[in-house]
Amino acid sequence: MLFKARSAAVYGIDAHIIDVEVDFSNIKLDQEQFHTVGLPDAAVRESRDRVRSAIKNSGFEIPPTRITINLAPADLKKEGSGFDLPIAIGILGAYGSLHIKDLSDYLLVGELGLDGSLRAVQGMLPIAVAARAKGIPNLIIPASNAREAAVVEGVNVYPVKSLLEVRELLNSAVLGGIKATPLKVETTDLLNEMQHFPFDFKDVRGQQVAKRALEVAAAGGHNILMIGPPGSGKTMLAKRLPSILAPLRFEEALETTKIHSVAGVLDSEQGLVAHRPFRSPHHTISDAGLIGGGMMPRPGEVSLAHNGLLFLDELPEFPRNVLEVLRQPLEDGHVTIARAAMSLSFPARFMLAAAMNPCPCGYFNDKSRECMCTPPMIQRYVSKVSGPLLDRIDIHIEVPAVQYKELRGGAAAEGSEQIRERVLAARERQHRRFAQAGDRTKGSAKAASRQIFSNSQMNTQQIRAYCELSSDAERLLERAMQQQGLSARAHDRILKVARTIADLGGEQDIAVKHIAEAIQYRTLDRSYWS
Secondary structure (H helix, E strand, O other): EEEEEEEEEEEEEEEEEEEEEEEEOOOOOOOEEEEEEEOOHHHHHHHHHHHHHHHHHHOOOOOOOEEEEEEOOOOEEEEEOOOOHHHHHHHHHOOOOOOOOOOOOOEEOOEEOOOOOOEOOOOOHHHHHHHHHHOOOOOEHOOOHHHHHHHOOOOOOOOEOOOHHHHHHHHHHOOOOOOOOOOOOOOHHHHOOOOOOOOHHHHOOOHHHHHHHHHHHHHOOOOOOEEEEOOOOHHHHHHHHHHHOOOHHHHHHHHHHHHHHHHOOOOOOOOOOOOOOOOOOOOOHHHHHHEEEOOOOOEEEEHOOOEEEEOOOOHHHHHHHHHHHHHHHHHHHHEEEEEEOOEEEEEEEEEEEEEOOOOOOOOOHHHHHHHOOHHHHHHHHHHOHHHHHHHOOEEEEEEOOHHHHHHHHHOOOOOHHHHHHHHHHHHHHHHHHHHHHEEEEEEOOOEEEEEOOOOHHHHHHHHHOOOOOOOHHHHHHHHHHHHHOOHHHHHHHHHHHHHHHHHHHHOOOOOOOHHHHHHHHHHHHHHHHO
C-alpha cells in the first residue's frame, strides 16, 4: 500500500516542497523494519523512533512489517524534525486509519513528541510562502508556529496540538471540507501598534553634532562611525538610534521575519517582526558568527540585522579578519556562503553603526586628559580598521567628552519623538520619489527585483538622476575630492548623504550647504588614518 503526504524543507531562507511517500509490505515480520531514504540527516533518521512511539501512544497499532519512506526529490538533503508529522500521517494513511485518500491540498510540518503532541519547528514562514507559491491551500502545523505562518495571505493555517487532532481534522475534510476555522492575523495591526523603546534621546546631554549625524544616518539608512574618548556617550547614542528609525514596511517585515524564523530566534507569540532589528554582537565573535556559516549554512549577525541596525562597539577590538568580511555585504546587501554540500545566499542589507576610541588609552585629542600613547601605538590601533572598510562608512563623526555645564544643565534635551518625526518625513519623501519612478534594485541571490526604501540603497543610475548639483556645489565637491584624495565610492556616498540632508530640510534640490555638511562627515578619518 502506498500513501503520499506533502511537507517542506528549508534551504537558506527559502523552502522547497517535499513529497513524503510511505509504502509497507503485507508480509508480517518478527520485528518492524523502518527505512527512510532521500538523503535524510540524523534528525530525520531518528524520526522513526519518535513516530513509532507517537502513533502507539495515540492509540493506534501498527503490525510489524517493512515500512519504506521516501522523501522526494531524493537529491536534496533533508534535515530537521519537521518531517515527523507527515511521516506519521503517511503511515496512518497507508494502514487505512484515514478516511481521506488524497492529501495534495494539505501541507504538514511538525515535530512529534513521544506522547503524540506537536512541537514547533524553525522556518515556518518560508514554508507558508512556498505553499502559497505552489498553490497548496491548507497548512496544518503546530499551534506555536501558527501566528508566524498566518501572516502569509492566500493559505489557510490550521493550528494543531496533537497527532489525534490532525487525524480528526483530515477525516472531517471527507465530508466536504475542513469545518475548523483557519487562523487569521491582521498584519496591519501588528505593524501599526505603538512602538515602545526603552531608551530616548532626551536622556543625552549635549552632543548636538552627534545627534544631528545620527538623525541624518537614520533618515537615509547610512552607515556611521563614532570616534571619541571613553565615557563620551558613543554607546549611549547608539542604543537610542533604534528609537528614531522608520518603522518597517510590510515587505521589509516579511523578509526580516523569514530570516529570524530560519535562525530560530523568532518569538512565537509575535508572528511578525514589527520592529527593526538591533544586533550588537560582542567583539569576540567569529567571522562565521558574524557572516553566517556551518555545514548547513545558517544566517549570521549581518543577516539577522537585515533591514535593521548592526552596532559594533569597540570596533578595533574585533579581529581584523572578522571586520573584513563586512566589506561585501556592506556593498552588495547580501552574503553568499559556499560549502561542499551547498551554496546559499542570505539578505544582509543593514545599517552599520560603529564606535571606537581614538587610541589604546582613549584620550588622544582629548582636552581634559593627556594621552600616554606614542604615535606608532596610535597608528597600530587605528590601522586595525582598514581603509576599504572605512570607505564604506558614509558618516564619520567625533564624539568629544561632555562638558560639566552641559551635563548638569537644566534645559531639556530634544526627545526621540521629535527627531523621529523629521526622519519619517524624510523617509516618506524618499519613498514617494522612488515609487513614482518605479525604481527597483537587485539585492537578493536570485537577482529578484526589490523596492528601494532609502537613499543609501541607490545605485549609480539613481544617483545621477536624483543628485543633480548646481555649478557652485559641483565646484565644492570637486575641490574636496582633490584635496582629501577621496575615492569614487566616497564621491557617491557623499551625494547620497547630501540627498538625505536635503530631504530632511524638505528641499527638492541639493544645495551647497547640503554638500558641505556631507563632506564634513567624510573628513574625520583623514586625521586618524592619514
